[in-house]
Amino acid sequence: MNFYVFVPWFLLMLVVFQHAVLGTIFFHSIAVEISLVMVIYGGLRMSVLKGSILSLILGLMMDCITGVSSGFYALIYTAIFLMVYLVSLHVYAKSTPFVALFTLCCGFIEGIWLLVLNQIIYGTNIFSDLVLYFIPQLVIVSLISPFLFKFFHRIGWLHDGYVRSS
Amino acid sequence: MSIPKKYRPIAIIVLFIVFSIILLFLSTKMPSDTGYPRRFILDVVAPIERLIRIPLDETITVWNRYLFLVGLGEENRRLKRENDQLKNQLLLHQEGYLEGLRLQKLLTMKGQSDYASMTARVIGMDQKSLIKTILINKGTSHGIRNGLPVINEQGVLGRIIETSWHVSRVLLISDGNSNIDALVQGTRVQGMLQGSGAMRCMLKYIAKTEEVKTGDLVVSSGMTEIFPKGLLLGTVIRADKKDSGLFQRIEVVPAVDFTRLEEVLVLMVTEKKKK
Numbered sequence: 001m002n003f004y005v006f007v008p009w010f011l012l013m014l015v016v017f018q019h020a021v022l023g024t025i026f027f028h029s030i031a032v033e034i035s036l037v038m039v040i041y042g043g044l045r046m047s048v049l050k051g052s053i054l055s056l057i058l059g060l061m062m063d064c065i066t067g068v069s070s071g072f073y074a075l076i077y078t079a080i081f082l083m084v085y086l087v088s089l090h091v092y093a094k095s096t097p098f099v100a101l102f103t104l105c106c107g108f109i110e111g112i113w114l115l116v117l118n119q120i121i122y123g124t125n126i127f128s129d130l131v132l133y134f135i136p137q138l139v140i141v142s143l144i145s146p147f148l149f150k151f152f153h154r155i156g157w158l159h160d161g162y163v164r165s166s
Numbered sequence: 167m168s169i170p171k172k173y174r175p176i177a178i179i180v181l182f183i184v185f186s187i188i189l190l191f192l193s194t195k196m197p198s199d200t201g202y203p204r205r206f207i208l209d210v211v212a213p214i215e216r217l218i219r220i221p222l223d224e225t226i227t228v229w230n231r232y233l234f235l236v237g238l239g240e241e242n243r244r245l246k247r248e249n250d251q252l253k254n255q256l257l258l259h260q261e262g263y264l265e266g267l268r269l270q271k272l273l274t275m276k277g278q279s280d281y282a283s284m285t286a287r288v289i290g291m292d293q294k295s296l297i298k299t300i301l302i303n304k305g306t307s308h309g310i311r312n313g314l315p316v317i318n319e320q321g322v323l324g325r326i327i328e329t330s331w332h333v334s335r336v337l338l339i340s341d342g343n344s345n346i347d348a349l350v351q352g353t354r355v356q357g358m359l360q361g362s363g364a365m366r367c368m369l370k371y372i373a374k375t376e377e378v379k380t381g382d383l384v385v386s387s388g389m390t391e392i393f394p395k396g397l398l399l400g401t402v403i404r405a406d407k408k409d410s411g412l413f414q415r416i417e418v419v420p421a422v423d424f425t426r427l428e429e430v431l432v433l434m435v436t437e438k439k440k441k
Contacts, residue, residue: 016211020218048175052182059186064207071190078186082179121194 003050008057010155014038015061031133032140033107035062037148039077040106043084044093045153055081069121076113080106096146103145107138265428271319272431281394282434284308286316288427289333298341298363299324302430305332313392315433321398321421322346322386323430336430339399339420340365347389348399350382359384359399359418367400369416376414378405384418394435 015035022032035058042051059074066073084106087093093102111134118126169177272285286308290301304310306329316323316336324344328335337344341361348359348369357372369384382402388395404417 012207012210013214016214016218019211020214021222048178052179056182056186060203061207064204065211069190070193070201070204071186071188075183075186075190078179078182082176082183085175085179121190 007050007054011035011038011054011058011061015058015065019065031137032144033110033137034141034144034148035077036080036107036110037103037141037145038152039081040084040099040103040145041149041152043081044088044099045149048085051081051085052078072117072121076110076117079113080110083109099146099149100142104138104142107134107141111138268319268429272429275317275319275431284310284432284434286310286334286430286432288430291424291427297343298338298361298424299327299335300338300424300427302334302336302432303332304432305330305334307331309434310334310432314435315393315397316430317397317433318422318427318430320423321400322393323422323424323427325392326432334432338424339367339422340424346393346399347387348384349387350376350378350402351385352382353377356387356389357416365420365424367418367420369402369418370413372414372416373412374407374414378402378414378416380404391435394433 018032018034022034038058039051039055042054046054055077056074059072059077060070062068062073062077063070084102087102091098093099111130114134115126115130118124269285275283284304286302286304288300289303300323302316310326310329312326312329314326316325322339324336324338324341326334327337339346339359339361340363342363344359344361344367346359347356349356350369350372353376355372355376355378358370359367360370362368369378372378380402382405384399384402386393386395386397386399398421400418400420402416403419404415406415406417409415
């Protein structure tokens, strides 16, 4: 029950922190997307229902914060969540290098999603932006992802004591 | 119809994906005013973001200013260094320019003179000892020999009294040992210009009957082979007829300022210029 009470606020704070604090620290040139790590964490560690809800809410909040059409990030995050979930059924996903590398892969997939959806919905090609900004951001996110995993793991109500072992 | 238990998790996720797609479709195909959920989130986020940003922005501003000041200090030091270098360069250029002007005057003189001449640089002065001389950087290897007159654009300096291969000593006209046949330019009265030390000369052997006044120019008479005729020696600053004796006491200040000597011209008086 705690999950449904705390998670929306926690995710709101997470998105605000990501946008305001990290954005300011990195002079708004690199967006350190810890929300993506949250989605990956959900896919690897949390129950399917909670993870899906988390991904959807996080995606919707990202839509609001970034100003894109509603459902844009929601679709990307839920799709990534599905992919992560499917992968988690077949691999041992607890080692630190795996987490970092897997985050990097998911980041690339998110990049492809962003590229495709931008082209379809807005008709803009953001390939050059992706290369310039997204790849450095990906490297940073993948490097810090193991630490974020440990942090999320410590938040008990996030999974109400249930931690899915891959 | 029930979904097999094995596929239920995937079905849940697919359901959420479908929901997202529908939402995206609706928001792009039917754009409307900002919905309430978005408004709520924006209204919640904006003040929080502002609250977070104020101290962060302040910190970053302070840090940037600090960095700016550090950069400013470094830039200041660099500019000062550059300024010093440029000042030195400017000084060199000014020196070069002034040297050029002096040499130009010497060359003009060289062109006007009937004699071949050689430019030399003053490399030493010895005007406080008993014998008032200067050293120049030309010697016998350049064709310099004893007795040659040395002049500059102001007038006559003196004559060579000692030479080595690359250096020569010039006896200044203000030295007591210097005697030059001279004449007063206006009246053409002839006499002997003798150095008296202390940057002064005496024009000797001018009879009291002759008219010499302050301001008259004294030039070389050309009676001896050493100094060609008409070279400026100095200006009369005092002519006194009150002395007991046959001759006047005429004080002459040399035309040349011996304290500011840099380049001089040695006249090769035995060699007439080839025209």
